[in-house]
Amino acid sequence: MNHRDHVELLRGGVPAPGGVWADFGSGGGAFTLALAELISATGEIYSIDRDRGALASQEREMQARFPTVSTHYMAADFTRPLDLPPLDGAVLANSLHFVRDQDAALRQIRGYLRPGGRLLLVEYNTDRGNTWVPQPLSYKTWEKLAARGGFTNTRLLHRRPSRFLGEIYSAVGEA
Numbered sequence: 001m002n003h004r005d006h007v008e009l010l011r012g013g014v015p016a017p018g019g020v021w022a023d024f025g026s027g028g029g030a031f032t033l034a035l036a037e038l039i040s041a042t043g044e045i046y047s048i049d050r051d052r053g054a055l056a057s058q059e060r061e062m063q064a065r066f067p068t069v070s071t072h073y074m075a076a077d078f079t080r081p082l083d084l085p086p087l088d089g090a091v092l093a094n095s096l097h098f099v100r101d102q103d104a105a106l107r108q109i110r111g112y113l114r115p116g117g118r119l120l121l122v123e124y125n126t127d128r129g130n131t132w133v134p135q136p137l138s139y140k141t142w143e144k145l146a147a148r149g150g151f152t153n154t155r156l157l158h159r160r161p162s163r164f165l166g167e168i169y170s171a172v173g174e175a
Contacts, residue, residue, distance in 0.1 A: 001030075001160075001162075001168075003030070003033060003034065003037075005160065006030050006031050006033070006034035006093075007034040007037055007038065008158060009031075009034070009093075009122050009157065009158050009160070009168070009170040010031065010034050010035060010038060010091065010093075010120055010122075010157075010170060011038060011157075011158075012157040012158065012170075012172065013089070013118055013120040013157055013170065013171075013172035014035070014038040014039060014089065014118075014120075015118070017038070017039050017040040017042050017043060018039060018040070018042035018043045018088075019039055019043050019044075019088030019089060020043070020044045020046075020085055020086070020087050020088050020089075021035055021039060021043060021044070021045050021046070021087060021088060021089040021090065021091065022045070022046040022047075022048060022084060022087050022089075022090050022091070022112065023035060023045060023046070023047050023048065023090075023091040023093070024048050024078040024090060024091065024092050024095055024109060025048070025049055025078055025092065025093075025094075025095025025096075025098065026047040026048060026049045026054075026055070026058065026091075026093075026095075027049055027051065027054050027058075027094075027095070028054050028057060028058055029047065029054070029055075029057070029058030029061060029062065030093070031091050031093035031094075031122065032045060032047045032058060032062065032071070032091075033058075033061060033062065033065060033066065035091055036062060036065075036066040036069040036071070037066065039069065040068075040069065041066075041068035041069055043069060043070070044069075044070040044071075044072075045069060045070070045071045045072070046071075046072045046074060046084055046087075047071055047072065047073050047074065048074045048076055048078045048082065049074075049075065049076075049078075050075065050076065050077050051075075052075045055073045055074075055075055056073075058073070059071070059073055078095070078105070078109075079099055079101075079104070079105050079108070081108070082112070084112050086112070086113070086114045086117075087112045087113050087114065087117055088113075088114060088117050088118070089113070089117055089118040089119070089120065090109050090112065090113060090117070090118070090119045090120070091119075091120045091122070092109070092119065092120070092121050092122070092123075093120070093121075093122035094122055094123065094124075094133075096121065096123060096135075096137065097123060097124065097129065097133050097134060097135045097136045097137065098134065098135070099135070100135070102135070102137070102145060103145065103148055103149060106119075106145060106146070106148075106149035106151075107149055107150070110149055110150055110151065110175050113175035114175070115175060116174055116175065117174065117175045118172050118173070118174055118175075119146075119151060119172065119173050119174075119175070120157075120170060120171070120172050121142060121146075121170065121171045121172075121173070122168065122169070122170045123136055123137055123142065123168070123169060123171075124136040124162065124164065124165040124166075124167070124168055125138050125139055125159065125165075125166065125167040125168065125169045126138055126165050126166060126167075127141055128165075130165075132164075133164065133165060136165060139156055139169050139171060142154070142171055146171075146173040149173075150175070151173030151174060151175065152173065152174050153172075153173065153174045154171060154172070154173040154174075155171065155172060155173075156169060156170075156171050157169075157170040157171055157172055158170045
C-alpha cells in the first residue's frame with residue numbers, strides 16, 4: 001500500500017479539515033501522514049507509539065511533507081491512561097490487533113473523544129491471527145466490539161485486497 005491507499009482508507013471518516021485527532025499505535029506514521037493530508041494545517045494530531053525511533057522517523061517525514069500540521073509525538077503505550085485534550089477523532093490503524101483486552105482499550109479511547117467524535121479503525125478482515133497479527137478482527141467482530149464500547153453509527157468505509165490475511169478494511173464509529 002502507498003500514501004494514496006492510506007488516505008482513501010481514512011477519507012470517508014474525516015468529515016472536514018481541522019480538529020484535534022490522535023493516532024494510537026502510529027508506528028512509522030503511514031496513517032498519521034494520511035490523516036495530516038485530510039485535516040490539513042487547521043488540524044492538530046497527537047501521534048502515540050511506544051517506539052521512540054519510529055516516532056523520530058515519522059517526525060522527519062511529517063516535517064518534510066506536512067510541516068504546517070501541528071503534530072505532537074508521544075512515546076507511550078496507548079492502552080495506558082494518557083494526558084490528551086478532548087479529541088474530535090482517533091485513528092487505530094493496524095494497532096488494535098496487538099491489544100489483548102480490546103474492550104478496555106476501546107473504552108479508554110472513547111473516553112478521550114468529544115461527544116460525536118469519530119474512531120477510525122483500519123484492520124485485517126479476519127478473526128484468525130498469526131505471529132505478526134496476533135488478534136485481528138473482522139468487520140463483523142468490529143461491529144460487536146464497537147457496540148460494546150459505546151460507539152454508534154458504525155459503518156464500513158473501504159475494503160481493499162491485502163497480501164497479508166486477504167483483505168484490509170476501514171470503518172468508523174461515533175462516540
